[in-house]
Amino acid sequence: NAGVTQTPKFRILKIGQSMTLQCAQDMNHNYMYWYRQDPGMGLKLIYYSVGAGITDKGEVPNGYNVSRSTTEDFPLRLELAAPSQTSVYFCASSYGEWGVEDSPLHFGNGTRLTVT
């Protein structure tokens, strides 16, 4: 009963490097989301997906890319890391849209990323 699994848990990047944050869910959820969490700012939506092959921008998409080739996986790509991308990244999934009705958001445990 894994739920939402994020890897890695921690990562330090140098400015300009690239990396992919992995997210996988085993609940057959159609909806998947990427949020970033900064102190005192709550969670901001980066990208979301309503199903395999369909993605859309959230509130803060600049500097990130996503893909959704399968229902299970929703990786987040940073192409040219910048210090402003230092944050904790959370992946979430839900059966229904935006976790409404009887389908809350299920969150992974997060990836703490530092860009120096």
Add this chain to the structure above:
Amino acid sequence: AQSVTQPDIHITVSEGASLELRCNYSYGATPYLFWYVQSPGQGLQLLLKYFSGDTLVQGIKGFEAEFKRSQSSFNLRKPSVHWSDAAEYFCAVGMNDMRFGAGTRLTVKP
């Protein structure tokens, strides 16, 4: 503009005392309302939600929240706080997307 506000950044209560965490929203219509809790190093977990009907909703871990349309508020309450309730609490609203407040960190004194 649509927004979610949690006025209190940090609250400290004694174990056994009552708790109220505030949440206000600004939306054109009544959105779906949620409270999530985040323990250190963990993701967020849903405590409770309001969609319609009874304005007092019960959640897990002994929490409840009351929706007040006239005040655009959805405050979270617990009659008696336990040390294990120390965490960060997020109010969230869903309409065409899901927006989170900035969070309230709860410290519980022995």
